Amino acid sequence: MNCLECGASDNLCQTRFDEFLVLEFTDAGYGAVHHLTVATYMLQHSSKLTREGWMYERDLLRQFLVEKKPPALIRKQIKDTVDSGKRTFKIKSKDGKPVINKTMWRKTILDVRSENAGVYCEDITAWARSVLEEAETIAI
Ligand SMILES: [Zn+2]
Numbered sequence: 001m002n003c004l005e006c007g008a009s010d011n012l013c014q015t016r017f018d019e020f021l022v023l024e025f026t027d028a029g030y031g032a033v034h035h036l037t038v039a040t041y042m043l044q045h046s047s048k049l050t051r052e053g054w055m056y057e058r059d060l061l062r063q064f065l066v067e068k069k070p071p072a073l074i075r076k077q078i079k080d081t082v083d084s085g086k087r088t089f090k091i092k093s094k095d096g097k098p099v100i101n102k103t104m105w106r107k108t109i110l111d112v113r114s115e116n117a118g119v120y121c122e123d124i125t126a127w128a129r130s131v132l133e134e135a136e137t138i139a140i
Contacts, residue, residue, distance in 0.1 A: 006044040029117030053091035
């Protein structure tokens with residue numbers, strides 16, 4: 001069966017995501033795009049997020065890709081917001097219901113090659129850009 005959220009065949013997206021996280025945590029060359037991998041995967045799997053969480057992840061991806069803010073700066077902003085109690089919404093969903101009804105995407109995590117860190121970073125970025133572009137058209 002294909003994934004009901006990103007459309008990946010045989011539901012392989014979750015397995016691939018877990019494998020990629022291991023790669024990213026064990027090899028800094030792969031870890032360079034960790035911030036993109038997580039935000040992009042979450043946007044495509046909105047059942048893991050609240051409505052506010054989904055918009056928040058989309059905004060994060062936009063800050064990385066369009067505004068080109070460095071991940072370290074964004075991490076600091078997130079930390080400051082959380083520490084100061086300014087973020088009043090929950091990001092992770094408990095009910096498991098998708099907050100968007102999109103099930104077909106131009107690219108999924110299965111389009112990412114991982115034979116070396118160079119192609120990996122290139123493909124993660126291309127996947128992230130493609131997903132952001134499609135996500136920006138969704139009214140939520
Ligand atoms: Zn999926």
